[in-house]
Ligand SMILES: O=C(O)c1ccc[n+]([C@@H]2O[C@H](COP(=O)([O-])O)[C@@H](O)[C@H]2O)c1
């Protein structure tokens with residue numbers, strides 16, 4: 141049964157929930173023996189409002205933008221890498237390109253606000269809010285109007301297309317700093333628990349990053365609402381990704397959440413609209429320091445733990461086959477009843 145989640149979708153009620161659990165336990169396996177695959181299948185069923193969900197297609201959208209804070213020496217790499225990596229995406233040579241091709245996932249890249257002149261390339265989707273954010277050291281990274289434009293552009297991108305599942309990735313030198321501050325202001329988690337090595341800072345660089353970000357955090361109230369946190373400290377790609385997660389979730393798509401920066405975008409999206417949490421599946425636990433705390437705030441148990449800390453949606457891509465297979469388990473696996481297999485003694 142393929143069910144449109146707009147308009148004619150059946151309500152997900154207590155009877156559907158009970159039937160879902162009955163079907164999972166009725167499959168030809170010891171009860172609970174498919175572990176997290178059963179949890180993932182249930183999440184997909186609720187999102188698709190179907191007891192026989194099919195996940196055929198997944199699309200990855202990478203949001204790229206630059207950050208004023210990158211000029212403060214908070215990253216192991218120069219700001220120019222954002223633009224250079226976008227050219228690499230467009231040439232098909234980055235990790236995300238290779239994995240997308242290997243897994244049959246659609247790929248697109250969005251300029252949310254890359255520094256410098258706009259890149260002129262037919263495959264690049266331009267939703268530029270500006271040539272990067274301002275440094276949030278002594279003022280907001282973006283205006284509220286810029287934030288709303290980024291959220292709106294993201295919502296539209298998350299809702300368009302026909303893919304059953306949508307994965308979002310990001311590219312932005314300095315964005316682990318932005319993400320750490322947004323998470324700090326949304327959750328109250330100590331900043332020291334959220335600031336990590338990002339692209340690979342050594343100990344001295346990590347200490348400088350922490351001190352710089354403590355200074356920026358002191359500028360505003362300890363806790364901010366999601367739009368204020370994003371405008372003060374976010375990035376154009378972080379805000380656009382949050383919007384895309386809201387758009388994808390509202391359209392009934394399974395939303396695959398990648399690493400640390402994506403999880404912070406998810407945190408902001410859920411703070412804006414708690415209904416966005418249900419369709420989210422958390423792909424992996426990043427090696428970035430703050431990811432565990434952000435996942436805990438979202439009560440999220442990620443699928444993979446591979447020591448990844450790349451971004452670009454690579455963790456989400458790698459989790460996709462597991463999510464797809466989980467849905468197939470629910471839709472296609474025979475039951476004790478139909479297969480004539482004896483249930484528990
Ligand atoms: O996804 C993650 O968990 C992750 C963890 C650390 C770094 N990154 C990537 O590295 C960049 C940000 O790192 P940094 O050190 O420049 O803040 C950005 O392009 C991210 O895609 C991504």
Ligand SMILES: Cc1cc2nc[nH]c2cc1C
Pocket residue numbers: 217221225310311312339450451452
């Ligand atoms: C080379 C490079 C590739 C990336 N991809 C995502 N973030 C990145 C950061 C760097 C530095």
